[in-house]
Amino acid sequence: MRRFLLTLTIISFSGWSQPAQQHAQPPIVVKVEMPPAPTKGALDYLQELGPLIAALVAVGVAVMQYYLQKQQWKQSLYDKRYAVFRSVAHYWRELVSSNGVPSLSAKQRFFDHISHARFLFSADVVNFLEEYYAVTEKYCLESGRLRLEHGLTLPVADLRNEVEAVRKEVDRLAGLKNDEVFAPYLQLHHEQGWLARFIARANRWVDEAPDRMASRYES
Secondary structure, X not given: XXXXXXXXXXXXXXXXXXXXXXXXXOOOOOOOOOOOOOOOOHHHHHHHOHHHHHHHHHHHHHHHHHXXXXXXXXXXXXXXXXXXXXXXXHHHHHHHHOOOOOOHHHHHHHHHHHHHHOOXXXXXXXXXHHHHHHHHHHHHXXXXXXXXXXXXXXXXXXXXXXXXXXXXXXXXXXXXXXXHHHHHHOXXXXXXXXXXXXXXXXXHHHHHHHHHHHHHHHO
């Protein structure tokens, strides 16, 4: 009997010593919420566009500098060409005022303009200046020869026919011929952009249209 009670006590004690079975707990769900994106203002957009704006400004400055340099170059070229153009009339006045005996300094200045013209104009202007210089030299020689032969002291305009013929040729070259040869190089509208030239040409065509239509009906 004692053995039975001892065995029962040991079994009861071992059962009490075992831990009670734990129930499974559900997993804990953690919800992560991102903070709302900050609202961008005008200053933020300007800061983002800062590099692009700086690049555009740099390009604009470079284009403007190129344009100003080009305009300066055009003005310098025009001034040099106009100086050569005016040299023809200046030398003509020198011939008239000196009665066909120009000073060496005046001849040298005009010869220098002829030399510079090679770098400023095409062959048509250079050939014209050489022709003009040759005619003026002939005029000076003829007037000098006539004075030596006849001892004349009259102005060049009153000299005889052989000198007067050369004088008329000098006047023609220094007048209308000079304007005709230099005109294409002294027209500033040729230096304008293609759009400005197109508009000017269109306006000219519209202005001349009535005359063309009238001449067509008359014929």
